[in-house]
Amino acid sequence: MNLEFSPEELAFRDEVRTFIAENYPQDLRGKQDEGDELGKEDFLSWHRILHKKGWVAPAWPVEYGGTGWTATQKYIWSEETARADCIRLMPFGLAMVGPVIYTFGTPEQKAQFLPRILSGEDWWCQGYSEPGSGSDLASLRTKAVRDGDHYIVNGQKTWTTMAQHADWGFFLVRTNSDVKQQEGISFLLINMKSPGITVRPIITLGGEHEVNEVWLEDVRVPVSQRIYEEDKGWTCAKFLLAHERTGIAGVAASKRGIERVKSIARTELDGDRSLLANPFFKRKVAELEMDLTALEFTELRSLAGENAGKGPGPESSLLKIKGSEIQQRLTELSLEAVGHYGAPYFRGFGDGDNEHPIGPDYAHRTAPTYFNARKTTIYGGSNEIQRNIIAKMVLGL
Amino acid sequence: MDFTYTETQDMLRDTLARFLADTYDFDKRQKMIASSGGRDPGIWKGLATDLGILSAPFSEEQGGLGGGALENMIMMEEFGKVIAIEPYLQTVVIGGGALKAAGGPLADALIPEIIAGNAIIAFAYAEPQGRYDLANLRTSAKKDGAGYVLNGHKGVVYAAPWATHLLVTARTGGSQREAAGVSLFLVDAKTPGIVRRDYPCVDGFQASEVYFENVAVSADALLGGEGTGLPLIEQIVDEATVAVCGEACGVTRKLHEGTLDYSKQRQQFGQPIGRFQVLQHRMADMFLEVEQIVSMTLMATLKLDLPADERKAAVSLAKAKVSRSAKFVGQNAIQTHGGIGITQELAIGHYFKRATMIEGQFGSADFHLDRFERLTLADAA
Ligand SMILES: Cc1cc2nc3c(=O)[nH]c(=O)nc-3n(C[C@H](O)[C@H](O)[C@H](O)COP(=O)(O)OP(=O)(O)OC[C@H]3O[C@@H](n4cnc5c(N)ncnc54)[C@H](O)[C@@H]3O)c2cc1C
Ligand SMILES: Cc1cc2nc3c(=O)[nH]c(=O)nc-3n(C[C@H](O)[C@H](O)[C@H](O)COP(=O)(O)OP(=O)(O)OC[C@H]3O[C@@H](n4cnc5c(N)ncnc54)[C@H](O)[C@@H]3O)c2cc1C
Numbered sequence: 001m002n003l004e005f006s007p008e009e010l011a012f013r014d015e016v017r018t019f020i021a022e023n024y025p026q027d028l029r030g031k032q033d034e035g036d037e038l039g040k041e042d043f044l045s046w047h048r049i050l051h052k053k054g055w056v057a058p059a060w061p062v063e064y065g066g067t068g069w070t071a072t073q074k075y076i077w078s079e080e081t082a083r084a085d086c087i088r089l090m091p092f093g094l095a096m097v098g099p100v101i102y103t104f105g106t107p108e109q110k111a112q113f114l115p116r117i118l119s120g121e122d123w124w125c126q127g128y129s130e131p132g133s134g135s136d137l138a139s140l141r142t143k144a145v146r147d148g149d150h151y152i153v154n155g156q157k158t159w160t161t162m163a164q165h166a167d168w169g170f171f172l173v174r175t176n177s178d179v180k181q182q183e184g185i186s187f188l189l190i191n192m193k194s195p196g197i198t199v200r201p202i203i204t205l206g207g208e209h210e211v212n213e214v215w216l217e218d219v220r221v222p223v224s225q226r227i228y229e230e231d232k233g234w235t236c237a238k239f240l241l242a243h244e245r246t247g248i249a250g251v252a253a254s255k256r257g258i259e260r261v262k263s264i265a266r267t268e269l270d271g272d273r274s275l276l277a278n279p280f281f282k283r284k285v286a287e288l289e290m291d292l293t294a295l296e297f298t299e300l301r302s303l304a305g306e307n308a309g310k311g312p313g314p315e316s317s318l319l320k321i322k323g324s325e326i327q328q329r330l331t332e333l334s335l336e337a338v339g340h341y342g343a344p345y346f347r348g349f350g351d352g353d354n355e356h357p358i359g360p361d362y363a364h365r366t367a368p369t370y371f372n373a374r375k376t377t378i379y380g381g382s383n384e385i386q387r388n389i390i391a392k393m394v395l396g397l
Numbered sequence: 398m399d400f401t402y403t404e405t406q407d408m409l410r411d412t413l414a415r416f417l418a419d420t421y422d423f424d425k426r427q428k429m430i431a432s433s434g435g436r437d438p439g440i441w442k443g444l445a446t447d448l449g450i451l452s453a454p455f456s457e458e459q460g461g462l463g464g465g466a467l468e469n470m471i472m473m474e475e476f477g478k479v480i481a482i483e484p485y486l487q488t489v490v491i492g493g494g495a496l497k498a499a500g501g502p503l504a505d506a507l508i509p510e511i512i513a514g515n516a517i518i519a520f521a522y523a524e525p526q527g528r529y530d531l532a533n534l535r536t537s538a539k540k541d542g543a544g545y546v547l548n549g550h551k552g553v554v555y556a557a558p559w560a561t562h563l564l565v566t567a568r569t570g571g572s573q574r575e576a577a578g579v580s581l582f583l584v585d586a587k588t589p590g591i592v593r594r595d596y597p598c599v600d601g602f603q604a605s606e607v608y609f610e611n612v613a614v615s616a617d618a619l620l621g622g623e624g625t626g627l628p629l630i631e632q633i634v635d636e637a638t639v640a641v642c643g644e645a646c647g648v649t650r651k652l653h654e655g656t657l658d659y660s661k662q663r664q665q666f667g668q669p670i671g672r673f674q675v676l677q678h679r680m681a682d683m684f685l686e687v688e689q690i691v692s693m694t695l696m697a698t699l700k701l702d703l704p705a706d707e708r709k710a711a712v713s714l715a716k717a718k719v720s721r722s723a724k725f726v727g728q729n730a731i732q733t734h735g736g737i738g739i740t741q742e743l744a745i746g747h748y749f750k751r752a753t754m755i756e757g758q759f760g761s762a763d764f765h766l767d768r769f770e771r772l773t774l775a776d777a778a
Contacts, residue, residue, distance in 0.1 A: 134735050136665040159736050203741045205750065211736075269526045271533065271574060280763040335753070336761060340523050340553040343598040343754055356594045358606050359525065359552060367599045371750060374731045374739050382735065384675055 005072070012073055016080045023049050024086060032085060034361070037208070040123065040165045047089050047120040056118055057094050064102045064110070065118045071303045082252030090162065092124035093117040097170045100187070100236050104228040113168075113189070125192070127157040127171035127214055128237070134159075135385050137172070138181040138234065142216060144173040144188060151175075151188065151226070153196075153219040159379070163199045163212040166192045176231050187233035189225040196220075204375070206368025207347040241381065248316055248380075249323035251296045257330040258288055264337045264362050275337055288329055295322045314393040317386040324376035324383060331370040338363035342370075400695070405462070406471055409453060413475045416448055421479035423744045426601070430482065435603040436559065441483055445514025451489055452512040455497065459508050466636060466701045470643035470694060477647025480744075480751045482601045484517050484556035490640045492518025492564055494633045495581065499620035503583060507562070518583075519560035520637075521551035521607050522630070529760040531566065531630050533574045536609060538567040538582060545569070545619070547582070547590075547612040557605035558595040560586045565609070570624045581626040582618045589613075600754040601747065628705065635712045636701060638759040642694040642719045645755050649690055649723055652730040652748045653683045659734055659745075670733075679729050686722035693718045710772045713765035719755070720762040727752035 005013065025045045031038060050056040058074050060066030069077065098117045101109055116122040133140040142155025153173055163169065169190050176184030192199070196219040202211045228236050262285060265276035275281050302315050335342045341359030347368070358364075377383040391397045402410075420440050429437040445451045453468040455461025462468070469490050476485060493511050496504035510516035527533030536549025547567055557563065563586050571578020584591075590612035593605040621629045657680055660671030670676055697715035700708055727749040731738035738745055760768070770777075 129736070132664070134665060136667075139666075204739050205741060205746045207741070268528075270528055271530060275528075278763075280767065336757070336763075339528050339757065341525075342757065343553050343555075343600070343602075343604060345597045345599045353594060356592060356606055356608055358594060358596060367750075367753065370753070371599075371739070371746070374728065374749075375736075377732060378735050378739070382732075384673070387675070 005076070009072055009076065013076050013080065016077060017084075019053065019055075020080060020084045020086060023053070024084065025049070028087065029085075032087065038087065040162075043087065043090055044120050046087055050089070051119050056089070056120075057098065059095065060098065061102065064098075064114055075300070075303065078252040079255075082256045085256055088253065090123070092126050092162070092166075092170075093120075093122065096126060096240055097124050097168075097189070100170070100227060100240050103239060104187075104236050108224070109189075109227065122167045123162070123165050125160050125163040125166035125169045125214075127160055127163075127169045127190070129159045130156060131158050135382055137237070138185065140172055140174060140185065142171070142173045144175050144186060144221070146175075146223070147220075149223050151186075151221045151223060153188070153190070153216045153221055155216050157214040157216070158211075159202070160199075160212045160214045161210055163192065163214050164201065164209065168192060169214070170227075172233055172237055175233075179231070182234040184231050185233040185237070186230050187227040187236040188221050189227065190216075190219065190221050191225075194219050194221070205371035206365075207345075208368070208372060242316060249295055249299045249319035250327055251292065251299055251323070254292055254295075254323070254326050254330060257327070258285065258292065260362075261285060261288075261330060261333045261337060264334060267360065267362070268337050268339070281333075281337070284333060288326065288333070291322065291329075292326055295319070295326060298322070314389055317381075317389045320380060321377075321383050321386050327376050328370075328373045331366070331373040335366045335370045338366050342367045402467075402471070406464075406467065409450060409462075409464075409468060410471050410475060412448055413444075413450060413472055414478070416443065417475060417479045417481060421481055423747075426480065426482075427747075430597070430601045434559075435597060435601075436482060438559075441517070442514050444483065444485075445512065451485075451514060454489060455493065455508060455512065459497070459504075460512055461508075466639065466698050469636070469640045470646075470698045473640045473643035474647040477644035477751075478651050480601065480648060480651075480748055482603075484519070484559060486637060486640055486644070487520050487556040487560075488516065488518045491520045491633055491637050492516075492562065492583075494636050495564055495583070495620055495629070498629055498632065499581075501617075501620075503617055503620070507583070516562055517556065517560045518562045518564055519554050519557040519586075519605075521554045521557065521563045521565045522634070523552050523554075524550065525552045529764045530574065531634060532576055532579055532627055534566060534568045534579060535573060536565070536567040538569050538580055538614075540569070541613065544613055544615045545582070547584070547609040547614060549609050551607040551609075553598075553604050554607045555598070555602050555604045557586075557593060557607055558603045562586055563591070563607065564620075566626070566630055576627050578624045579627040579630065580623050581620045581630055582614060583620055584612065584614050584618050598754070600751040631705070631709070634759055635708055638712050638716050639694065639697045639701060641755055641758050642690070642697060642715055645719045645723050645752065646687075646691050646694050648748055648752050648755065649683075649687045649726040652726050652745065652752060653680070653687050655745050655748070656680060656683065656730045656733045663735075676733055679733060683726050683729055686725050690719050690722050690726075706772055710769055713760075713769040713772070716760060717762040717765040717769065720757070720765070723752040723755050 028042050028045055055067055057065055058067045058069050058077055062068040101113050128137055130140050144151040144153045169192050171188045171190050172185050173188055174184055175186040196217040198215040200213045201209045203209055266274050268275040270278045299319055341363035344358050346364045452461040453464045457463045496508055507516055524535055538545040538547050563584050565582045567580055568578050569580040590610045592608040592610055595605045598604050660676055661669050663670045693715040697712050700711035730745055731749050734745055737743055
């Protein structure tokens with residue numbers, strides 16, 4: 001057991017660093033520095049570069065387009081991309097439906113969808129939640145009725161992230177109401193341009209348009225777009241929930257977040273010293289470092305288990321709970337650090353007047369980001385649900 | 398000891414509550430915030446003329462109802478319950494408070510205008526480098542003949558876009574963080590040389606960056622003594638801080654009640670989510686925090702008249718507690734709502750935003766605990 005990188009791993013790290021330095025899109029970097037909201041093309045620009053290099057899906061098996069990296073190499077990759085503040089690619093294709101398709105899909109489905117996920121040609125969204133079915137996902141009511149070689153789908157999904165850009169969505173639908181809830185659900189891939197689909201925006205607290213309502217009215221979906229067996233969609237859904245272990249903790253991104261908080265606090269004044277020199281503030285940063293390190297090594301232990309062939313287990317709940325709490329605390333500290341300048345609301349409000357600036361640039365989105373980060377303990381299985389899972393699956397209660 | 402409100406105080410609360418229930422219906426609030434100007438000036442006029450209650454904390458000689466800090470607290474709590482964006486804190490509590498304390502011809506002239514709803518005052522005190530330190534000032538007021546010339550930059554001045562007057566802290570002497578040399582001015586917002594950049598705030602208020610570029614004011618703009626204004630400023634900021642605590646009573650009460658209601662309606666797993674014990678305990682904890690906010694607010698309100706150091710210690714304990722509790726209540730209100738809590742559509746998120754801004758207003762929990770320690774635990778240094 002040791003923590004050192006081997007010479008090969010160090011060489012790999014240098015290769016990654018050089019690649020990012022030479023290839024990360026400059027205008028994307030600029031937008032990130034300005035705190036601009038990022039659009040579809042921004043995400044795709046980095047996605048395409050990684051695809052060209054063959055590095056877009058490190059988690060996938062090589063035969064489907066993965067990199068064949070070891071767990072350590074994957075770790076180095078996520079560390080380096082975070083260190084360089086690269087945007088995180090949209091997870092819906094690469095991290096969610098992709099693995100479901102290569103695990104449960106037919107050869108035709110794999111051939112049709114996987115290359116276009118890798119290339120970024122198709123933008124995916126996740127149609128699970130419904131107005132009446134959030135934490136209790138299995139109670140979902142969107143109905144798919146068989147009509148020859150099609151399903152006719154009717155119902156409403158909600159909280160569908162980035163559906164406004166999506167070409168395809170993966171949906172959980174009810175195909176059988178006469179059995180136990182979990183046993184009557186199917187997993188469908190639906191073209192978002194199909195007649196009968198309406199996408200309506202939901203605006204969140206920071207003014208963002210991230211999530212949507214998706215209405216389905218008599219949407220015809222070829223049976224060939226069902227993944228796995230009819231009524232067995234819950235198997236895919238559960239696989240997906242447990243599968244997405246790497247990255248769920250957001251360790252690398254939070255490390256970058258701590259650096260950002262420190263840099264703000266170094267610039268902010270507190271009397272004749274920097275805010276970072278304020279003992280109360282400094283202690284909160286140290287406590288975050290403590291908790292983040294605990295999370296990092298928990299994740300590393302968990303990854304080591306995965307390498308040793310143990311399937312992902314309920315410890316992903318631990319990573320989700322602690323990871324999301326840390327993300328929230330980071331936004332809390334940033335907001336605290338900028339003092340009065342957390343209040344101005346910049347959405348749709350250009351800051352063109354350089355002679356009379358409205359506080360420092362780094363302050364501009366601290367409050368909206370803090371508000372927005374409340375989502376991290378709600379989505380992807382709320383933290384209460386994750387604790388229920390631990391109580392039941394780990395503690396046997 | 399007596400914690401009961403007088404009949405007049407109860408009436409004040411009821412009158413205001415009734416008025417706000419109608420004018421501050423949530424949809425109306427959102428519409429007025431989105432409108433140009435970001436407010437409905439008719440509401441302020443209504444408070445002044447229909448209700449006549451902008452006079453509540455002024456003495457009878459000043460044309461007021463003879464109230465004080467308790468009346469401010471009551472009104473701020475009601476404003477908090479509807480997350481009102483009226484400039485009551487800035488105009489009546491702070492502006493009115495400064496004028497009451499300073500007295501003189503300017504006070505005699507302006508207090509009736511406040512009561513009539515004609516004058517709106519914004520408090521230009523914070524500076525980009527100063528954080529919550531009231532004496533950390535670069536804005537200068539240089540003696541020029543009989544008057545002064547102001548130069549400097551004030552940040553995030555709430556209600557400034559609407560203001561007829563600005564209450565400004567500035568240095569007439571001393572070095573950047575010195576207690577001596579601080580003065581307080583009340584200036585007409587239209588005085589040449591005042592440059593404003595207006596913007597909306599995340600909690601629905603409007604604010605400005607206010608730049609003073611060779612702003613000439615007359616000698617009677619000075620409130621209190623030249624260079625000895627800090628104690629007066631500290632006093633009115635303490636009064637304002639307690640008023641914000643009062644607002645927090647209303648804001649957090651609604652956060653708690655809204656969450657409780659929602660938990661009874663929202664069904665998951667075949668039952669109202671309020672049946673889950675983890676949420677029950679959380680809502681019980683939220684309730685405990687709201688009750689403590691109310692207690693601390695009352696404590697500090699009743700101690701505003703004590704000698705300065707005791708007053709400051711009490712206000713700091715109250716504000717530190719309120720900041721922490723407001724965060725707890727706000728965050729847990731959103732968490733208990735789930736996804737719907739982070740949308741613009743529901744009122745709950747807007748209460749959360751205001752609660753969040755209250756946390757830092759006139760000093761964070763850290764700032765106030767530190768001030769408390771310096772006042773009462775100096776021997777532990
Ligand atoms: C920003 C954002 C993006 C999202 N993106 C997507 C997406 O792309 N696709 C998608 O399908 N969904 C998405 N979701 C939906 C997300 O998965 C749900 O919000 C989540 O499952 C919670 O459901 P809910 O919002 O209905 O809350 P509810 O389930 O109504 O929960 C309300 C509260 O009750 C608690 N609770 C519920 N049941 C229990 C219990 N048994 N014990 C204890 N406490 C309980 C919850 O933890 C929560 O605190 C997104 C949500 C958000 C906020
Ligand atoms: C110092 C001391 C002095 C005492 N003096 C007296 C006395 O003078 N007279 C007298 O009659 N008794 C006395 N008690 C007993 C006391 O009232 C009991 O200890 C108490 O009621 C808890 O009961 P228990 O110890 O059996 O714990 P349990 O009831 O077995 O509880 C164990 C744990 O489970 C939790 N728990 C139980 N039910 C629930 C629930 N529904 N939901 C969530 N959590 C739950 C409890 O909170 C506790 O954490 C005393 C106890 C102590 C420690």
